[in-house]
Amino acid sequence: MSTPWLLYAYPWQPFPRRVIIYLRERNILSSLVTVVHVSDVQFGGKTPAGFPPKPPGSLPILAIPNASSSGDGGDFIYIKQSISIMEFLEEACNTGRYGFPKLPHPLTLPITVNGIPGSTAEEDDKQAASRALRLARHSELLSLASGLTDSWNPIRTFGSGAGTMRIPVAAKEMLGWTRRNLLAIEKWFEENGYDSAGLRWASDDDIGSSAEQGGQERRQVTIAEIVLFQFFDFTKDCYGIDMTLSSGKTVTDVYGREVLESYPRLKKFYEQFLTRPSAKRHADLGEVPHEGWVRSMTDWSEGIFDSE
Template sequence: MAYNVFQPPKPVTTVAGVVAPSPTKPWLLYAYPWMPFPRRVIIYLREKGIPESQVKIARVQDPKFGNNVMDTSLPPRPSGSLPILAVPYEGQDADEKGYIYIRQANAIMYFLEEFCNDFQYGFTRPNGSFLGKTPLERARIAEVMCLAEELMVAWNPVRTFGTGAGPISIPEASKEMLRWVRRALGTVEHFLKDRDMMLLEGGKTLQVNMADIVLYNFLEFVHDCYGVDMTLGSGEMVEDVYGRQVKEEFPKLVEFYQAFKTRGSAKRDVEKGEVAPEYAKNMMSKWADGVL
């Protein structure tokens, strides 16, 4: 697929053809605020110190209730899965509303990362790179981020076959996939073994990276919505997916999760729709017998 190269028609006010955020025309993040992938980007925005005057959350109703943008003064939601970042754009690729669109949570975060680490791009409070400053730092962050993404993907069959949120109940399949989730958690545990989690507590910012956000996003989503704290192993010797005997415990993940929960970015705002509605929680927390 060929992509047009961004050309800045107005170098003073634009960056590579993309209009810098401003109070008059902010970038828009179309999102279901309580769902996992949109929430990941919302946490990222808070950690980067990007206010809604620059990237405004365009809250969309749950599909069950209409799937419409709740603020009727904003353009209707674009097509595609949420989240979607709508970026003011001066070029032939813009739609009739003057936007181009970035889809998929990680792509949105990477796109924003390119812009908000330099004051000249219009962002008021960039908090440094979340991808690492050296090749080795970037590789280490990518290692954990890939594993954290694997956790979220592997969770889908767990909930599909094992909870009321899924279309078909196959408890045995759900339980087996849960073992694969725990395998990935064990690998993440290894990567975190030398990290001082106290540096993540409260408002400290210099130690946060993109992998932290993706990992916390998974742990919080499963805990808050499905009622399962994946950081808590049995503490016993169990057989892993390869038939090996391993001790099921994740002490560094416990430290990580508890530390990140204290951050302002992790607080769910009920009024902004960041808490799952009761109908959804009831389905997600209804587990088939024998899975957990």
């Protein structure tokens, strides 16, 4: 590409952060996609000098210069919404298109996939059926994970100083639905034999001696895993709440059913992803919220996170 693509973002906020983690995981350099740090709305929503103005719409926004554009404010093709941006970039990485680093093969989740009854014995057919099922499983996890961040908004709106009104009982009610989603993902991990062991970032020495010592090879993470981690990362780093912690008690869920509130697989997933360089927040790149906002975000009404 003659000019880099531009990712307009508030780097510390949840949806742009997904894409920034993705860029690091795929080793997509700034010469290919440059992150344009737009100042938060409270500070005027300004774009740094030397870049075209922020396009209309909520961030992140990927701006791709048209072939006829010089990159100095000419025509762009825009892709909006974080998941759509990552899926578009993933396709580029699968094919090596536009000069992006090519993945050796399309990534899949580390899960157990059983054959679909009725498929033919032909090897090509069985492999195609397995790929289709793995894609479906990835979509399942992606849908569940993206719903977590969406459901956080009413919790913080009604329960924290970052919201617009204090209605603790409403925040606690919405928290119940988020915890229901967490239990669904925990169950998904169990049912699909999900293995997060490879998420831990081994040192170069560990990888070099893996053959002799059984060390764990590094692996690339999928979009669904990035979105899931981003939720835990956002709630812990910005709002001071570790959503992988659970009471370990039998509680009443939003449907009045008794369920065991425990997420051991999610906790392991979060802890291992934290070891990856992509998970680190860099203050000089705008990835850490202003301390005044942190005070507001961590100012919670009492009783919201107490288990019954």
